[in-house]
Amino acid sequence: MERKLVIPGEEVAAGKVKLGDGVYREGEKVYASVLGLLDTSRGLVRVIPLTGRYFPKVGDFVIGFVKGTVYETAWEVDINSPYLAILNAGDYYRDVDPFRTPLQRVMSPGTTVYAYVREVAPTRRIYITMRQRGCRVIRGGRLIQISPAKVPRVIGRKRSMISMIVKETGCKLLVGQNGRVWIGGRNAKTADLVERAIRKIEAEAHTSGLTDRIKEMIVKERERV
Amino acid sequence: MKHEIIVDVKRDHILNLLNSGKRIDGRAFDEYREVSVEVGINQRAEGSALVKLGRTQVMVGVKLSVGEPFPDMPDSGVLTTNAELIPLASPSFERGPPDEDTVELARVVDRAIRESRCIDLEKLCISEGELVWIVFIDLHPLDYDGNLFDACTLGAIAALKNAVFPKLEDGRVDYKTKTEEKLPIVDTPVEVTFAKIGDHILVDPCLEEEEVLDARLTVGYNEKGEIVAMQKGGSGTFTQEEILDIVRRGREKAEFLRKHLPGDADGKN
């Protein structure tokens, strides 16, 4: 399926069509508002951005860095987006009483967490929680940053890409919608391979047959590892 | 410069790699990133250079003007080094008057240039006590990916060697007319920066390494390998052996950097 690269201001559709993200209507016509790939496959007209920062949506899993505490009852977490995320004491994965144990001691600045976006308030306050299955404090391993626009490709349709990588390498992998990826597992060479694979996905996200090529690359190179 | 929090997973990862003899970008502990120096890229500056050190990019411009000498040095030209950490180059650079990081960068680069006496300032005297050439070195990082000291010093000396005098007529400079006469440069000082992370000493820290380092040491050398400048930074410490070792090893690193300067017509650097 060929998807056309469009530039802001370019006409992409006309008449009565349903609009998705990345487009705007003026009169009868619809135009692209972001630089990206035009997609009309799902019964609506949208542009998939090829670049840009991460905007939190409810249901996203993200990797964040604790920056500090707010009002002694919540942590401020950097999730690589223009909006700072708040993790209330009550949203920590186990019970803590902030008035008995200062939150700084539970999680100090610089701690890395895998968390879930539970609310995006109209004021653009982002509330994240760790009481969702899969959330945890991250230790060890390595972090890499990819363009948030490429995350869907790293996960793959129905998680096909990420499952394949984990299966073929035996490593642990956490992918945040905010473009942060954590690679865990004991073998450093395998982690190197996974890192290379993810960078390759990022570079070739727009091509077809990618899952097969990445699998080929992993199978070939893990023999040497 | 805004200082960000240190993410423990990032620091731990870098330290673990170092403990097993590796750096985060695969380099050896005493290896520089790819270096490139282009000169004469700017037509308004009297001398210019663009230095790339990995993804760090710095543009340096040398401008010349005329003015009064300092009263205590009536037959000597004037040298002044200035830096701007423009926000374009990094999310951690903020607008406003020079902050302590900007001032430190300018002064450390200036130190190597000045103390090596690489510019023969007496040749810049036009009329003793009245009129001398003033040399402005402007350091302009464009993309900050670690280690501005080394990139800026290399750029400064490259731009100085590239510089030609503009025409001087009746005490006024005609910037649009260039002469063939180059600035009197008699040495090529170069600075080498080492970072300490845990117990490991690394040359040319990249951005990720700079963010987690405990201490850094920048050493400037002239062509003879003599030390002309030093600056320790960071709130950690070095042992005395580490300092001696760095100063010894830095000399050949300086020669390595110096090789990237465009040569003179007679083949010398």
Place this chain on the structure above:
Amino acid sequence: MKAGEPEEFIIDGKRLDGRRVDELRPLKIEAGVLKRADGSAYLEWGGNRVLAACYGPREIHPRHEANPQRAVLRTYYSMAPFSVYERKRPGPDRRSMEISKVTRQALESVVFTHLYPMTAIDVYIEILQAQAGTRCAGITAASVALADAGIPMKDLVPACAAGKVGGHIVLDLFDIEDNYGEADLPVAIVPRTGEVSLLQMDGNLTQEEFEQAFKLAIKGCMQVYEKQKEALRRRYGGSQE
């Protein structure tokens, strides 16, 4: 005549740099040239060398500058000390402040700031080498940097100046023409609709001369627009799956 002023600006239909009256200086644009910025562009336009970077949308500091209804677009135009013949002292001056302001307003007319309340979109324009027309070069580069950063907007914003020199209306003045000319008219437009988002003029023009120069500047803008699109297409690889 001023000191150093040329006798003639147009000889046999050619200007002092060899161009026709309606010809742009050579223009090259490259998108995505910096590692740290969210979006960036480098531009060479005649003797101008301009670098533009966009950071954002990002958290706004100081917090009290935040707008609960939209993103705040902050634009800073600056000239490097070595960008001009007589060294420019570092730091903002009044001219840079005015250019920053009109640049910001030109870009604000297209950016969908309402999508990102409480944030800042910061645009930095650095003139590395100047040869007249730097504000148009800056807006042109900034517009590409914004698109490269994925900022949603109505359209790109190309800019171009026209003017009057030696009695003739010409497109895209270079420094000699700008110094000794009779009028300078920088213009920026929204290409799809033709709306004008920047218009300034200094000098002296009759009604007819103004109309002529205005139309010429707009033609120039449309040529600049093609270069902007080309730069983005080259960076992002054209048609893909």
